[in-house]
Amino acid sequence: MTVLQATSISQSYSNKQVLKKIDLKLNEGRIYSIIGPNGSGKSTLLHALSRQVKPTKGDVYWKEKNLYQLSPKKVAQELALLAQVNDPMDLTVEQLVSYGRTPHKSLLQRLDEKDQEIIDEAIDLTKLNALRKRNVSNLSGGERQRAWIALCLAQQPKVFFLDEPTTYLDISHQLDVLEIVSRLKKTMDVTVVMVLHDLNHAASYSDEVIVVKEGRIYGQGTPKEIMNQKMFKEVFHVQSDIYEDERDGILRIVMKPLINFNDNQSFFKERRASV
Numbered sequence: 001m002t003v004l005q006a007t008s009i010s011q012s013y014s015n016k017q018v019l020k021k022i023d024l025k026l027n028e029g030r031i032y033s034i035i036g037p038n039g040s041g042k043s044t045l046l047h048a049l050s051r052q053v054k055p056t057k058g059d060v061y062w063k064e065k066n067l068y069q070l071s072p073k074k075v076a077q078e079l080a081l082l083a084q085v086n087d088p089m090d091l092t093v094e095q096l097v098s099y100g101r102t103p104h105k106s107l108l109q110r111l112d113e114k115d116q117e118i119i120d121e122a123i124d125l126t127k128l129n130a131l132r133k134r135n136v137s138n139l140s141g142g143e144r145q146r147a148w149i150a151l152c153l154a155q156q157p158k159v160f161f162l163d164e165p166t167t168y169l170d171i172s173h174q175l176d177v178l179e180i181v182s183r184l185k186k187t188m189d190v191t192v193v194m195v196l197h198d199l200n201h202a203a204s205y206s207d208e209v210i211v212v213k214e215g216r217i218y219g220q221g222t223p224k225e226i227m228n229q230k231m232f233k234e235v236f237h238v239q240s241d242i243y244e245d246e247r248d249g250i251l252r253i254v255m256k257p258l259i260n261f262n263d264n265q266s267f268f269k270e271r272r273a274s275v
Contacts, residue, residue, distance in 0.1 A: 001027060001028045002025050002026065002027055002028075002063075003026060003027065003028045003062070003063060003158060003159060003191055004024075004025075004026040004049060004060070004061070004062055004067075004159060004191070004193075005024065005025050005026070005060070005061045005064075006022055006023060006024040006025075006048070006049060006055075006058065006059075006060050006061075007023055007058055007059050007060075007061070008021045008022070008023060008057065008058040008059075009021070009022050009048055009055035009057065009058030009059070009060060010022070010055060010056050010057040010058055011041075011044050011048060011053065011055050011056050012056045017215060018041045018044045018215055019041050019044055019045060019048065019055065019215045020214075020215040020216050021057075021058070021216070022045065022058070022215075022216065022217055023217070024045075024049075024210070024217065024220070026049075026159070026191060026193060027191070028158075028189070028191055029185060029189045029190070029191055030185075030191055030192075030207040030208060031181065031182070031185055031191075031192040031194075031205060031206050031207045031208075032191075032192065032193045032194070032206060032207070032208050032209070032210055033194055033195075033196045033201075033202040033205070033206040033208075033209050033210070034046060034193065034194070034195045034196070034209075034210045034212060035195075035196060035197075035199060035202050035209055035210070035211055035212070036211055036212035036213055036218075036235065037213070037235065037236055037237075040212045040213055040214060040215065041212050041214075041215040042195045042212050043084070043163055043164070043195055045210075045212060046161055046163055046193065046194075046195050047163075048060060049161065049193065050079055050081045050159075050161040050193075051067050051068060051075050051079065052081065054068055062075075062078060062079075073103055076102075076103035076155065077103045077104060077155070077156075077157075078157060078158050078159065079157050079158070079159050079160075079161065080100075080152035080153075080155045080157035080159075080160050080161065081152070081161040081162075081163070082148055082149060082152050082160070082161065082162045082163065082165055083163055084163040084164045084167060086144070086145075086148050089136050089137065090135065090136075090137060091135070091136055092132065092133050092134060092135060092136070093123065093128050093131050093132045093133070093134055093136060093139075093147045093150070094119065094123065094132040094133065096136050096147055096148075096150075096151055097119050097122050097123055097128075097147065097150045097151050097153075097154050098111060098115075098119050098154070099151060099154075100118075100119070100122065100150075100151045100152060100153065100154025100155040100156075101115045101118065101119065101154055101155075103155060104155075104156075118154055118156060119154050121153075122150040122151075122153035122154040123150055125150070125153060125180065125183065125184070125187065126146040126147070126149055126150040126153070126180055127146065127176075127180075128143070128146055128147060128150060131143060131147075140173075141168060141169055141173065142169050142170070142172070142173025142176055142177070145165065145169060145173065145177055146176065146177070146180065149165075149177070149180060153184070153188070156188075157190065158190065158191060159190070159191045159192075159193065160181075160184065160190050160191070160192050160193070161193050161194070162181070162192070162193070162194035162195070163194075163195050164194075164195050164196070164197065165177050165178075165181070165194055166178065166196070166197075166198065166201065167197070174198070174201070178201060178204075178205045181194065181205065182205055199227070199236075199253055199255070200251075200252065200253050202223065202227075203223040203227055203250060203251040203252070203253060204250050204251075206223060207222065208220060208221060208222055208223075208226075209221070209222075209223055209226050209227065211226060211231060211235055213234075213235045218231070218234075218235055219231065223250075223251050224244075224251060227242065227251055227253065228242065229242065232253075232255065233258070236255070237258055238255045238256065238257060238258060239255065239256050239257070239258055240253055240254065240255050240256075241253070241254040241256075242254075
């Protein structure tokens with residue numbers, strides 16, 4: 001079932017068109033990765049789909065209802081966004097995660113036993129039980145990212161957006177975050193939409209990839225359908241060797257520049273000699 005749909009959305013900033021008549025459908029219970037070169041419009045697309053930035057033209061629909069006509073409270077009950085950068089806060093992990101229940105409570109309504117169960121589950125899913133009383137500002141980068149993910153999970157969203165969730169993390173913490181995301185699909189049936197820079201991560205953890213080039217959708221489909229040598233050359237301007245891992249069937253991608261610098265050594269020698 002389609003849970004989110006964009007119809008001919010365009011977005012401009014200071015007379016520069018960033019998104020250009022994008023049509024897109026996202027189905028329930030799948031993991032989508034948005035990939036593309038820097039400046040292609042990936043994050044802008046994510047922000048338009050998550051109601052952070054209203055498109056200049058076109059519409060976004062949540063289950064056939066115009067997303068931008070729903071109340072902020074209703075949207076917060078259905079959609080959650082993990083921003084690219086989150087400031088440290090003077091709160092414990094448990095206090096931070098509890099804010100995820102705010103969209104489901106009235107102004108003066110206190111958290112009840114059901115809310116606490118949801119908070120506990122979010123903390124457990126992100127493996128933060130041992131850190132729940134720790135101050136968020138004292139956590140490592142990877143631990144802090146998991147705390148913010150737990151906050152989003154406590155919202156119990158139907159769609160979870162992540163804007164470059166592995167940026168600034170070392171490889172171990174990157175994989176921790178992506179494994180949590182993968183687990184969400186299996187345990188909570190959440191639709192996940194994330195912007196990723198690492199193309200091997202996109203191939204490994206996505207049901208579908210959405211390729212953005214110059215503000216348009218270049219292609220959408222499974223990694224095996226979309227991630228090929230032609231796409232890497234036309235979109236990322238790199239050569240690629242792609243093979244399927246015999247152990248798990250996942251694509252592995254090795255990229256190299258289109259220019260072979262070894263073949264151009266004589267050119268550089270001539271340039272140095274002429275200086």
